[in-house]
Amino acid sequence: MSGCRDEDPRIHGIKTKIGVVPNFPKPGIMFQDITPLLLDPKAFKDAIDLFVERFKDNNISVVAGIEARGFIFGPPIALAIGAKFVPLRKPRKLPGEVIFEEYVLEYGSDCLEMHLGAVEPGERVLVVDDLIATGGTLCAAMNLLERVGAVVVECACLIELPELKGRGRLNGKPLYVLVEYQ
Amino acid sequence: MASEDCQDARIARIAAAIRAIPNFPKPGILFQDITTLLLDTRAFRDTIDLFVERYKDKDISVVAGIEARGFIFGPPVALAIGAKFVPLRKPNKLPGEVISEEYSLEYGKDKMEMHVGAVQAGERALVIDDLIATGGTLCAAISLLERVAVHVVECACVIELPELKGRERLGDKPLFVLVDAA
Numbered sequence: 001m002s003g004c005r006d007e008d009p010r011i012h013g014i015k016t017k018i019g020v021v022p023n024f025p026k027p028g029i030m031f032q033d034i035t036p037l038l039l040d041p042k043a044f045k046d047a048i049d050l051f052v053e054r055f056k057d058n059n060i061s062v063v064a065g066i067e068a069r070g071f072i073f074g075p076p077i078a079l080a081i082g083a084k085f086v087p088l089r090k091p092r093k094l095p096g097e098v099i100f101e102e103y104v105l106e107y108g109s110d111c112l113e114m115h116l117g118a119v120e121p122g123e124r125v126l127v128v129d130d131l132i133a134t135g136g137t138l139c140a141a142m143n144l145l146e147r148v149g150a151v152v153v154e155c156a157c158l159i160e161l162p163e164l165k166g167r168g169r170l171n172g173k174p175l176y177v178l179v180e181y182q
Numbered sequence: 183m184a185s186e187d188c189q190d191a192r193i194a195r196i197a198a199a200i201r202a203i204p205n206f207p208k209p210g211i212l213f214q215d216i217t218t219l220l221l222d223t224r225a226f227r228d229t230i231d232l233f234v235e236r237y238k239d240k241d242i243s244v245v246a247g248i249e250a251r252g253f254i255f256g257p258p259v260a261l262a263i264g265a266k267f268v269p270l271r272k273p274n275k276l277p278g279e280v281i282s283e284e285y286s287l288e289y290g291k292d293k294m295e296m297h298v299g300a301v302q303a304g305e306r307a308l309v310i311d312d313l314i315a316t317g318g319t320l321c322a323a324i325s326l327l328e329r330v331a332v333h334v335v336e337c338a339c340v341i342e343l344p345e346l347k348g349r350e351r352l353g354d355k356p357l358f359v360l361v362d363a364a
Binding site: 019021024025031033035038039040041044045048067068069071072073075076078079082083084085086087089092093094095096115118 | 201203206207213215217220221222223226227230249250251253254255257258260261264265266267268269271274275276277278297300
Protein backbone atom coordinates (compact mmCIF):
# COMPACT_ATOMS: atom_id res chain seq x y z
CA MET A 1 0.00 0.00 0.00
CA SER A 2 1.40 3.36 -0.90
CA GLY A 3 2.22 5.47 2.17
CA CYS A 4 0.93 8.57 0.48
CA ARG A 5 -2.33 10.41 1.05
CA ASP A 6 -3.28 11.65 -2.37
CA GLU A 7 -7.00 11.00 -1.92
CA ASP A 8 -7.53 13.38 1.00
CA PRO A 9 -8.93 16.76 -0.13
CA ARG A 10 -6.46 18.64 2.07
CA ILE A 11 -3.49 17.27 0.11
CA HIS A 12 -4.17 19.44 -2.94
CA GLY A 13 -3.99 22.61 -0.86
CA ILE A 14 -0.72 21.46 0.69
CA LYS A 15 0.81 20.54 -2.66
CA THR A 16 0.10 24.01 -4.11
CA LYS A 17 2.00 25.57 -1.21
CA ILE A 18 5.29 23.87 -1.87
CA GLY A 19 7.57 26.07 -3.93
CA VAL A 20 10.14 24.72 -6.34
CA VAL A 21 13.34 26.76 -6.61
CA PRO A 22 15.61 25.74 -9.49
CA ASN A 23 19.37 25.51 -9.13
CA PHE A 24 19.45 25.68 -5.34
CA PRO A 25 21.67 24.99 -3.47
CA LYS A 26 23.59 24.23 -6.65
CA PRO A 27 22.96 23.97 -10.43
CA GLY A 28 20.67 21.15 -11.49
CA ILE A 29 18.86 20.77 -8.18
CA MET A 30 15.13 21.62 -8.03
CA PHE A 31 14.78 22.61 -4.37
CA GLN A 32 11.48 21.82 -2.66
CA ASP A 33 10.68 24.85 -0.51
CA ILE A 34 8.20 24.32 2.33
CA THR A 35 8.29 27.94 3.53
CA PRO A 36 5.20 29.00 1.49
CA LEU A 37 3.26 26.28 3.31
CA LEU A 38 4.21 27.86 6.62
CA LEU A 39 2.77 31.17 5.40
CA ASP A 40 -0.65 29.57 4.92
CA PRO A 41 -2.05 28.81 8.38
CA LYS A 42 -4.77 26.51 7.06
CA ALA A 43 -2.44 24.46 4.85
CA PHE A 44 0.18 24.22 7.62
CA LYS A 45 -2.49 23.09 10.09
CA ASP A 46 -3.84 20.55 7.56
CA ALA A 47 -0.37 19.05 7.13
CA ILE A 48 0.04 18.64 10.89
CA ASP A 49 -3.50 17.26 11.23
CA LEU A 50 -2.83 14.61 8.58
CA PHE A 51 0.21 13.37 10.52
CA VAL A 52 -1.58 13.55 13.87
CA GLU A 53 -4.57 11.58 12.55
CA ARG A 54 -2.27 8.84 11.35
CA PHE A 55 -0.15 8.59 14.51
CA LYS A 56 -2.27 9.55 17.48
CA ASP A 57 -3.48 6.04 18.30
CA ASN A 58 -0.15 4.36 17.63
CA ASN A 59 1.27 4.50 21.19
CA ILE A 60 4.11 6.72 20.03
CA SER A 61 5.98 8.27 22.96
CA VAL A 62 8.74 10.06 21.02
CA VAL A 63 8.80 12.28 17.95
CA ALA A 64 12.38 12.76 16.73
CA GLY A 65 12.86 15.73 14.40
CA ILE A 66 15.86 16.26 12.15
CA GLU A 67 17.53 19.67 12.26
CA ALA A 68 16.41 22.14 11.09
CA ARG A 69 13.16 21.76 9.12
CA GLY A 70 12.19 18.68 11.14
CA PHE A 71 12.07 21.10 14.10
CA ILE A 72 9.20 22.94 12.41
CA PHE A 73 6.94 19.91 11.85
CA GLY A 74 7.97 17.57 14.68
CA PRO A 75 6.99 19.61 17.75
CA PRO A 76 3.38 20.37 16.70
CA ILE A 77 2.89 16.65 16.05
CA ALA A 78 4.53 15.71 19.36
CA LEU A 79 2.36 18.19 21.28
CA ALA A 80 -0.83 16.94 19.64
CA ILE A 81 -0.17 13.24 20.29
CA GLY A 82 1.30 13.74 23.78
CA ALA A 83 4.82 12.56 22.85
CA LYS A 84 8.25 13.87 23.81
CA PHE A 85 10.12 15.84 21.17
CA VAL A 86 13.75 14.86 20.62
CA PRO A 87 15.90 17.05 18.34
CA LEU A 88 18.46 15.25 16.18
CA ARG A 89 21.16 17.81 15.54
CA LYS A 90 24.25 18.70 13.56
CA PRO A 91 27.53 18.18 15.46
CA ARG A 92 28.38 20.22 18.57
CA LYS A 93 24.98 21.87 18.98
CA LEU A 94 23.65 19.62 21.77
CA PRO A 95 25.25 20.23 25.16
CA GLY A 96 26.04 17.35 27.49
CA GLU A 97 26.43 13.71 26.57
CA VAL A 98 25.50 12.69 23.03
CA ILE A 99 25.77 9.74 20.69
CA PHE A 100 26.51 10.38 17.03
CA GLU A 101 25.99 8.65 13.72
CA GLU A 102 28.03 9.49 10.65
CA TYR A 103 26.44 9.25 7.22
CA VAL A 104 27.54 9.64 3.63
CA LEU A 105 26.68 12.64 1.45
CA GLU A 106 27.12 13.00 -2.29
CA TYR A 107 30.52 14.51 -1.50
CA GLY A 108 31.95 13.71 1.92
CA SER A 109 30.02 12.86 5.05
CA ASP A 110 28.00 14.47 7.83
CA CYS A 111 27.04 13.56 11.34
CA LEU A 112 23.80 13.52 13.36
CA GLU A 113 23.75 13.67 17.18
CA MET A 114 21.20 12.77 19.84
CA HIS A 115 21.24 13.27 23.60
CA LEU A 116 22.00 10.20 25.68
CA GLY A 117 19.03 9.45 27.89
CA ALA A 118 16.49 11.33 25.78
CA VAL A 119 14.96 8.07 24.57
CA GLU A 120 14.52 4.91 26.66
CA PRO A 121 14.85 1.36 25.32
CA GLY A 122 11.55 0.09 24.01
CA GLU A 123 10.05 3.52 23.33
CA ARG A 124 8.07 3.80 20.11
CA VAL A 125 9.38 6.59 17.91
CA LEU A 126 8.29 8.58 14.88
CA VAL A 127 11.06 10.27 12.86
CA VAL A 128 10.05 13.52 11.13
CA ASP A 129 11.74 15.61 8.46
CA ASP A 130 10.36 17.92 5.77
CA LEU A 131 11.61 15.81 2.88
CA ILE A 132 13.16 12.46 1.99
CA ALA A 133 15.63 12.47 -0.89
CA THR A 134 18.24 9.67 -0.87
CA GLY A 135 17.22 8.59 2.63
CA GLY A 136 20.73 8.99 4.06
CA THR A 137 19.73 11.39 6.84
CA LEU A 138 16.66 9.38 7.83
CA CYS A 139 18.78 6.23 7.94
CA ALA A 140 21.24 7.90 10.28
CA ALA A 141 18.34 9.04 12.47
CA MET A 142 16.89 5.52 12.62
CA ASN A 143 20.30 4.08 13.48
CA LEU A 144 20.74 6.50 16.37
CA LEU A 145 17.37 5.54 17.80
CA GLU A 146 17.79 1.81 17.31
CA ARG A 147 21.22 1.90 18.92
CA VAL A 148 19.58 3.00 22.19
CA GLY A 149 16.97 0.26 21.90
CA ALA A 150 14.06 2.35 20.66
CA VAL A 151 11.58 1.06 18.09
CA VAL A 152 11.19 3.27 15.03
CA VAL A 153 7.54 2.84 14.12
CA GLU A 154 7.58 4.99 10.97
CA CYS A 155 9.32 7.86 9.21
CA ALA A 156 7.12 10.79 8.22
CA CYS A 157 7.92 13.50 5.68
CA LEU A 158 5.89 16.09 3.83
CA ILE A 159 7.64 15.43 0.54
CA GLU A 160 9.25 12.44 -1.15
CA LEU A 161 11.48 12.55 -4.23
CA PRO A 162 10.75 9.02 -5.48
CA GLU A 163 13.42 9.06 -8.21
CA LEU A 164 16.09 9.18 -5.51
CA LYS A 165 14.80 5.89 -4.07
CA GLY A 166 15.06 6.90 -0.43
CA ARG A 167 12.09 4.73 0.51
CA GLY A 168 14.05 1.60 -0.35
CA ARG A 169 16.94 2.70 1.83
CA LEU A 170 15.00 2.57 5.07
CA ASN A 171 15.66 -1.14 5.81
CA GLY A 172 12.01 -2.02 5.43
CA LYS A 173 10.88 0.70 7.82
CA PRO A 174 7.55 2.24 6.75
CA LEU A 175 7.54 5.74 5.29
CA TYR A 176 4.53 8.04 5.26
CA VAL A 177 4.54 11.11 3.02
CA LEU A 178 1.93 13.68 2.05
CA VAL A 179 3.23 14.68 -1.37
CA GLU A 180 5.47 13.15 -4.04
CA TYR A 181 7.48 15.35 -6.35
CA GLN A 182 8.14 13.80 -9.77
CA MET B 183 -5.93 34.43 42.82
CA ALA B 184 -6.62 31.08 41.21
CA SER B 185 -5.35 31.97 37.76
CA GLU B 186 -2.08 33.31 39.19
CA ASP B 187 -1.54 30.09 41.19
CA CYS B 188 -2.12 28.08 38.06
CA GLN B 189 0.37 30.24 36.15
CA ASP B 190 2.97 30.00 38.92
CA ALA B 191 2.68 26.22 39.00
CA ARG B 192 3.19 25.99 35.27
CA ILE B 193 6.19 28.35 35.37
CA ALA B 194 7.74 26.38 38.22
CA ARG B 195 7.44 23.16 36.28
CA ILE B 196 8.92 24.75 33.18
CA ALA B 197 11.85 26.20 35.13
CA ALA B 198 12.50 22.83 36.77
CA ALA B 199 12.56 21.11 33.38
CA ILE B 200 15.38 23.29 32.01
CA ARG B 201 18.86 22.01 32.76
CA ALA B 202 22.03 24.06 33.11
CA ILE B 203 25.17 22.58 31.57
CA PRO B 204 28.45 24.13 32.71
CA ASN B 205 31.29 25.02 30.35
CA PHE B 206 29.31 24.72 27.12
CA PRO B 207 30.00 25.70 24.38
CA LYS B 208 33.16 26.94 26.07
CA PRO B 209 34.65 27.26 29.59
CA GLY B 210 32.84 29.69 31.86
CA ILE B 211 29.50 29.54 30.07
CA LEU B 212 26.55 27.97 31.90
CA PHE B 213 24.38 26.76 29.01
CA GLN B 214 20.59 26.74 29.49
CA ASP B 215 19.42 23.54 27.82
CA ILE B 216 15.74 23.43 26.81
CA THR B 217 15.88 19.89 25.40
CA THR B 218 14.88 18.47 28.79
CA LEU B 219 11.81 20.73 28.68
CA LEU B 220 10.86 19.09 25.37
CA LEU B 221 10.97 15.68 27.08
CA ASP B 222 8.39 16.79 29.67
CA THR B 223 5.20 16.70 27.63
CA ARG B 224 3.17 18.67 30.14
CA ALA B 225 5.82 21.37 30.65
CA PHE B 226 6.31 21.75 26.88
CA ARG B 227 2.57 22.09 26.38
CA ASP B 228 2.38 24.61 29.24
CA THR B 229 5.17 26.65 27.62
CA ILE B 230 3.22 26.92 24.40
CA ASP B 231 -0.05 27.57 26.25
CA LEU B 232 1.47 30.46 28.20
CA PHE B 233 2.60 32.15 24.96
CA VAL B 234 -0.71 31.44 23.22
CA GLU B 235 -2.75 32.84 26.12
CA ARG B 236 -0.76 36.05 25.93
CA TYR B 237 -0.89 36.53 22.16
CA LYS B 238 -4.10 35.01 20.82
CA ASP B 239 -6.17 38.19 21.02
CA LYS B 240 -3.47 40.59 19.87
CA ASP B 241 -4.14 40.43 16.09
CA ILE B 242 -0.75 38.94 15.43
CA SER B 243 -0.48 37.63 11.88
CA VAL B 244 3.21 36.63 11.89
CA VAL B 245 5.32 34.53 14.23
CA ALA B 246 8.99 34.80 13.27
CA GLY B 247 11.22 32.10 14.76
CA ILE B 248 14.99 32.28 14.95
CA GLU B 249 16.96 29.25 13.75
CA ALA B 250 17.14 26.69 15.17
CA ARG B 251 15.53 26.54 18.62
CA GLY B 252 13.04 29.24 17.67
CA PHE B 253 11.77 26.70 15.12
CA ILE B 254 10.69 24.45 18.00
CA PHE B 255 8.60 27.02 19.89
CA GLY B 256 7.42 29.31 17.09
CA PRO B 257 5.35 26.95 14.91
CA PRO B 258 3.13 25.57 17.71
CA VAL B 259 2.38 29.14 18.79
CA ALA B 260 1.71 30.22 15.19
CA LEU B 261 -0.63 27.28 14.60
CA ALA B 262 -2.58 27.95 17.79
CA ILE B 263 -3.11 31.66 17.09
CA GLY B 264 -3.71 31.27 13.34
CA ALA B 265 -0.60 33.21 12.30
CA LYS B 266 1.97 32.59 9.58
CA PHE B 267 5.30 31.12 10.63
CA VAL B 268 8.38 32.80 9.16
CA PRO B 269 11.77 31.16 9.72
CA LEU B 270 14.70 33.54 10.24
CA ARG B 271 17.73 31.58 9.12
CA LYS B 272 21.50 31.41 9.03
CA PRO B 273 23.02 32.45 5.69
CA ASN B 274 22.47 30.42 2.51
CA LYS B 275 19.73 28.16 3.91
CA LEU B 276 16.68 29.91 2.45
CA PRO B 277 16.27 29.42 -1.31
CA GLY B 278 15.16 32.30 -3.50
CA GLU B 279 15.29 36.00 -2.72
CA VAL B 280 16.23 37.00 0.80
CA ILE B 281 17.05 40.10 2.78
CA SER B 282 19.81 39.82 5.33
CA GLU B 283 20.92 41.58 8.49
CA GLU B 284 24.43 41.37 9.84
CA TYR B 285 24.98 41.39 13.59
CA SER B 286 27.91 41.25 15.99
CA LEU B 287 28.94 38.29 18.06
CA GLU B 288 31.37 38.31 20.96
CA TYR B 289 34.05 37.54 18.37
CA GLY B 290 33.20 38.39 14.79
CA LYS B 291 29.88 38.68 13.00
CA ASP B 292 26.96 36.58 11.84
CA LYS B 293 24.11 37.11 9.41
CA MET B 294 20.38 36.41 9.58
CA GLU B 295 18.14 36.03 6.52
CA MET B 296 14.42 36.26 5.77
CA HIS B 297 12.53 35.57 2.57
CA VAL B 298 11.48 38.59 0.54
CA GLY B 299 7.70 38.65 0.44
CA ALA B 300 7.14 36.40 3.45
CA VAL B 301 5.66 39.31 5.36
CA GLN B 302 3.67 42.34 4.22
CA ALA B 303 4.04 45.94 5.33
CA GLY B 304 1.79 46.65 8.30
CA GLU B 305 1.59 43.09 9.60
CA ARG B 306 1.87 42.59 13.37
CA ALA B 307 4.63 40.18 14.34
CA LEU B 308 5.92 38.25 17.31
CA VAL B 309 9.60 37.19 17.37
CA ILE B 310 10.35 33.95 19.20
CA ASP B 311 13.57 32.32 20.36
CA ASP B 312 14.34 29.90 23.18
CA LEU B 313 16.56 32.35 25.05
CA ILE B 314 17.68 36.00 25.18
CA ALA B 315 21.28 36.60 26.22
CA THR B 316 22.87 39.85 24.96
CA GLY B 317 19.91 40.52 22.67
CA GLY B 318 22.04 40.75 19.53
CA THR B 319 20.16 38.04 17.63
CA LEU B 320 16.74 39.38 18.60
CA CYS B 321 17.79 42.89 17.57
CA ALA B 322 18.80 41.57 14.15
CA ALA B 323 15.42 39.86 13.82
CA ILE B 324 13.57 43.04 14.77
CA SER B 325 15.62 44.99 12.22
CA LEU B 326 14.82 42.54 9.41
CA LEU B 327 11.11 42.80 10.08
CA GLU B 328 11.06 46.57 10.58
CA ARG B 329 12.98 47.09 7.35
CA VAL B 330 9.97 45.70 5.51
CA ALA B 331 7.58 47.83 7.61
CA VAL B 332 6.29 45.08 9.86
CA HIS B 333 5.29 46.10 13.37
CA VAL B 334 7.08 43.92 15.91
CA VAL B 335 4.60 43.76 18.77
CA GLU B 336 6.79 41.81 21.20
CA CYS B 337 9.70 39.41 21.54
CA ALA B 338 9.02 36.18 23.40
CA CYS B 339 11.56 33.81 24.90
CA VAL B 340 11.39 30.90 27.28
CA ILE B 341 14.51 32.05 29.18
CA GLU B 342 16.20 35.38 29.91
CA LEU B 343 19.76 35.82 31.22
CA PRO B 344 19.19 39.18 32.98
CA GLU B 345 22.87 39.82 33.74
CA LEU B 346 23.59 40.12 30.02
CA LYS B 347 21.11 43.02 29.75
CA GLY B 348 19.50 41.89 26.53
CA ARG B 349 16.24 43.53 27.60
CA GLU B 350 17.95 46.92 27.63
CA ARG B 351 19.37 46.27 24.18
CA LEU B 352 15.84 45.84 22.82
CA GLY B 353 15.13 49.40 23.88
CA ASP B 354 11.47 50.18 23.66
CA LYS B 355 10.57 46.79 22.16
CA PRO B 356 8.70 44.74 24.78
CA LEU B 357 10.10 41.40 25.88
CA PHE B 358 8.10 38.58 27.47
CA VAL B 359 9.92 35.68 29.10
CA LEU B 360 8.77 32.75 31.19
CA VAL B 361 11.90 32.06 33.24
CA ASP B 362 14.88 34.11 34.47
CA ALA B 363 18.12 32.19 34.69
CA ALA B 364 20.50 33.95 37.00
